[in-house]
Amino acid sequence: MRDLIQAQEIFCEAVRLKSFYQGARSSHMSEEKASRLIDELEAKLGRSLFENRKKGKPTSVGLKLFRQWSPSISQLKLLSSDTEVSADTLHFAFPFTTGAVVFSSLTTLFAERYPKVKFDIQLATGSGLPVWYNTDLRVVHDTYSYEDVREYFLADAVRIVCATPAWIKTHPVSRPKDLERYQVFGARDAVERRSVRFTKGSREEVVLFHPQIVCRNNLAALHCSLTGKGAALSVPRFLAPSFLNSGELVRLLPDWNVSSLPLRAITPNQKLVNPIIEEWVKYVQASLASQRENFKCPDKSN
Numbered sequence: 001m002r003d004l005i006q007a008q009e010i011f012c013e014a015v016r017l018k019s020f021y022q023g024a025r026s027s028h029m030s031e032e033k034a035s036r037l038i039d040e041l042e043a044k045l046g047r048s049l050f051e052n053r054k055k056g057k058p059t060s061v062g063l064k065l066f067r068q069w070s071p072s073i074s075q076l077k078l079l080s081s082d083t084e085v086s087a088d089t090l091h092f093a094f095p096f097t098t099g100a101v102v103f104s105s106l107t108t109l110f111a112e113r114y115p116k117v118k119f120d121i122q123l124a125t126g127s128g129l130p131v132w133y134n135t136d137l138r139v140v141h142d143t144y145s146y147e148d149v150r151e152y153f154l155a156d157a158v159r160i161v162c163a164t165p166a167w168i169k170t171h172p173v174s175r176p177k178d179l180e181r182y183q184v185f186g187a188r189d190a191v192e193r194r195s196v197r198f199t200k201g202s203r204e205e206v207v208l209f210h211p212q213i214v215c216r217n218n219l220a221a222l223h224c225s226l227t228g229k230g231a232a233l234s235v236p237r238f239l240a241p242s243f244l245n246s247g248e249l250v251r252l253l254p255d256w257n258v259s260s261l262p263l264r265a266i267t268p269n270q271k272l273v274n275p276i277i278e279e280w281v282k283y284v285q286a287s288l289a290s291q292r293e294n295f296k297c298p299d300k301s302n
Contacts, residue, residue, distance in 0.1 A: 007041035010034045011049055012073045014056040015066045023056060089118040090276060093138045097219045098157070098263065099123045102238065103139055103284070110283050114276060137267050137277050149266040150273065152281045155288040155295040156260035161252040162222075162240060163231040173231075173252050176205040183230030184211055185221040196234060198256045205256075209233070225249065234258050238294040260296060263288075 006027065014023025024034035035053075042049055049062035058066055094103045104121055111119050122135075139154070161179070163171070171182050176198040186196075186209075198205045215221040218235045225232035226243070231252060243249040265281055267273060289297040 003037055003040065004044070007037040008069045009073050010037060011041065011058075011062070012066055012070050014050075014053075015058050015062070016056075016070075018056045020050075020053050020056055088116060089120055090137070090274070091120045091122070091135045093122045093124045093135045095139060095141060096123045097217055097239070098141075098236070098261075099139065101219075102288075106284050106287055107280070109287075110280055113279075117276065136274065137265055137280070139263060139265050141261060141263065148269045150269045152265040152267075152285075153298070154263040154265055154281070154284055155297045156262055157236040157238060158294055158296060159234040159258045159261055160237045160240065160254075161231055161233055161258065162235070162244065162249040163225055163252055164228045164248065165250050167225075167228050167231065168250055168252070171231075176207045176253060176256055179207055179231060179233070179252075180209065183213075184209055184233040185213060185215055185224035185230050186211065186233035187215055187218045187221050187235070197259055198253070200256045222249075234261075236261055236294070238291070263295075 006029070010023050010027045010029065012023075013026040014020045017023050017026060020034070021031055024031045027034065029037075038049065038053070045065075047061045048059050049065065051057045051059045051062070092103075092107065094100075099121070100123060107119055107121060111117070124138075173179060173182075176196075194210070195206050195208050198207060213224065213230075215224060219239055222232045222235050222239050222243070224230065226248060232240075232249070240249060240251075244251060265284070267277060285297065288295040
């Protein structure tokens with residue numbers, strides 16, 4: 001798996017720099033070894049990536065893969081840059097919004113238990129970055145598919161629908177299907193699938209959406225709704241209390257449940273796991289379990 005990621009990095013760097021030699025050099029690898037890894041990658045894909053390898057000119061297939069791989073490769077390089085490596089340092093990677101709002105603050109409180117340990121926190125997009133790449137623990141929302149990992153369930157974040165009082169007055173919503181007629185703002189996972197499932201007891205409604213604006217961030221979706229131009233769809237409730245309490249936003253369809261946002265911690269699948277990491281997981285699980293309005297956690301009393 002490491003060779004695969006390295007080959008993708010070499011390819012992306014070669015295309016970006018328009019030189020295979022410079023791409024290999026940027027990846028800290030000899031041109032000979034880099035060429036071997038690219039050969040192996042092309043054999044695995046069954047496609048040629050370069051129209052002109054020396055000049056870093058991709059084929060049409062290679063260009064599509066370059067656009068697909070580049071964001072994750074860029075994040076990999078960011079995570080590996082200017083990071084102090086120490087036996088007393090733990091490297092955590094969190095999603096942007098949940099990381100900034102939830103997990104960074106919880107880690108700050110947890111760190112008081114270990115004053116001699118440094119906690120290096122990176123905020124990263126997506127779930128495509130491999131755990132082994134200078135990271136001891138990642139929190140993810142989506143399925144992680146790069147490698148075999150050890151997974152810890154943390155909680156399911158409760159998600160809601162909300163809008164400004166003025167918008168609600170002119171856009172009546174008595175059931176989920178009513179939302180199909182209006183502008184909605186939602187994070188990518190909420191609206192790019194073109195449908196969102198609502199449940200109420202034994203009832204279920206699948207609502208289809210074709211939004212004009214697709215946000216890549218839950219907090220952005222919430223702030224879009226504050227403009228009064230639409231409803232925020234499937235945003236985590238933990239982002240909204242200040243707006244709900246002030247009356248700037250009102251929750252829609254409170255009796256209906258929207259699919260929750262899973263929060264999972266993953267670590268490399270090794271026999272020995274740093275006990276501090278395992279203690280961090282338990283601390284976070286307990287902290288989230290105490291916030292019942294915002295998070296759903298398994299009942300451990302049974």
